[in-house]
Amino acid sequence: MLKRTPLFEVYKDYEGAKLIDFGGWELPVNFASGIIAEHMVVRENAGLFDVSHMGEITVEGEKSEAFLNWLLPNNIIKMKENQCLYSPMCYEDGGVVDDLLVYKYNSEKYLLVVNASNVEKDFKWITEENAWIKREQNPPEFENLSESKSSVAFQGPKSTEYLAEMAGKEIDNIDFFYFRDDLKINGIDCIISRTGYTGEVGDEIYVDREDAPALWTYILDTTRGRGVLPVGLGARDTLRFEAKLPLYGHELTKDISPLEANLGYFIDLEGDDFCGRDALIAQKKNGIPRSLRGCEMIDRGIPRESYRVLLGGKDIGHVTSGTKSPMLNKFCGLVLIERGLGLKLGDEIQIDIKGKLKKAKLVKTPFYKNI
Numbered sequence: 001m002l003k004r005t006p007l008f009e010v011y012k013d014y015e016g017a018k019l020i021d022f023g024g025w026e027l028p029v030n031f032a033s034g035i036i037a038e039h040m041v042v043r044e045n046a047g048l049f050d051v052s053h054m055g056e057i058t059v060e061g062e063k064s065e066a067f068l069n070w071l072l073p074n075n076i077i078k079m080k081e082n083q084c085l086y087s088p089m090c091y092e093d094g095g096v097v098d099d100l101l102v103y104k105y106n107s108e109k110y111l112l113v114v115n116a117s118n119v120e121k122d123f124k125w126i127t128e129e130n131a132w133i134k135r136e137q138n139p140p141e142f143e144n145l146s147e148s149k150s151s152v153a154f155q156g157p158k159s160t161e162y163l164a165e166m167a168g169k170e171i172d173n174i175d176f177f178y179f180r181d182d183l184k185i186n187g188i189d190c191i192i193s194r195t196g197y198t199g200e201v202g203d204e205i206y207v208d209r210e211d212a213p214a215l216w217t218y219i220l221d222t223t224r225g226r227g228v229l230p231v232g233l234g235a236r237d238t239l240r241f242e243a244k245l246p247l248y249g250h251e252l253t254k255d256i257s258p259l260e261a262n263l264g265y266f267i268d269l270e271g272d273d274f275c276g277r278d279a280l281i282a283q284k285k286n287g288i289p290r291s292l293r294g295c296e297m298i299d300r301g302i303p304r305e306s307y308r309v310l311l312g313g314k315d316i317g318h319v320t321s322g323t324k325s326p327m328l329n330k331f332c333g334l335v336l337i338e339r340g341l342g343l344k345l346g347d348e349i350q351i352d353i354k355g356k357l358k359k360a361k362l363v364k365t366p367f368y369k370n371i
Contacts (some may be wrong), residue, residue: 035232059111087266
């Protein structure tokens with residue numbers, strides 16, 4: 001039996017809604033307008049996503065800050081109250097457990113937003129399996145709120161304008177990667193964060209599970225006349241791909257370090273000790289073995305996940321994600337390839353597509369940048 005978000009009953013009967021199995025969840029890959037139209041409405045106007053399958057975990061207590069600063073390679077100590085922070089979460093060997101968002105209420109209260117497919121694994125790692133928990137006395141208190149909370153993402157260049165009409169002008173004061181937990185939309189208590197996964201300005205809105213259908217319906221009813229559309233997983237993937245935002249299981253895994261994924265900006269190797277620090281320092285000292293690069297197809301073909309990448313007939317890596325970019329109208333891919341080959345932008349590589357070697361060239365990423 002597939003899991004369903006509380007919004008399933010709202011959109012299951014939408015004409016044209018295509019529902020799929022996404023990691024055990026029955027979710028819309030697209031609605032009636034189709035993936036391309038949904039992609040473009042987020043780039044040009046605003047779109048509404050159901051992201052209620054994501055997981056929420058609270059960390060509370062006097063040791064919360066110290067614990068999270070050890071658990072995560074990004075610097076938690078530097079966070080301000082009501083700030084959000086993106087960070088990988090690593091194993092001791094530098095591989096990635098998951099990537100997540102940290103919401104700081106204060107030094108003794110945090111909210112972690114984790115990927116849907118990893119909620120149980122993450123909660124077990126955070127609360128039982130890591131070295132800090134095993135050695136420390138009186139750890140923080142943890143609660144998995146994933147079953148009681150829901151969230152929607154309202155994204156696009158006009159989304160904040162529309163949301164200000166619904167939630168009040170206070171949201172204009174929310175800076176990028178900050179949040180407010182004292183706002184209401186149509187009487188519904190909300191956490192609103194200036195975050196997203198599309199490469200556009202926008203907000204993610206968290207509410208109690210029972211309030212999600214009313215929130216979704218109100219936002220769409222209020223904005224549909226201005227061209228706002230519901231958006232499914234298909235466009236969510238093409239949007240994040242163009243912006244080179246990593247997807248766990250593709251650009252990040254237990255076998256791909258954040259340094260290989262070019263996420264060194266989110267790793268504070270000069271700061272305090274954290275889980276995986278020694279391994280990542282050694283990897284940087286000895287030479288990061290692989291690098292995540294962008295490519296554009298020269299020959300006809302779609303570079304799909306796990307396809308082999310070659311240089312002069314020699315395997316040098318694999319495709320992590322690939323699709324047709326709606327903004328570029330070109331087939332593009334993210335490839336994890338060996339470093340030290342002297343490859344520069346414009347150089348040709350080959351991708352094994354169904355047994356045929358197709359030419360591609362390395363290009364600058366992100367493929368699209370707006371914020």
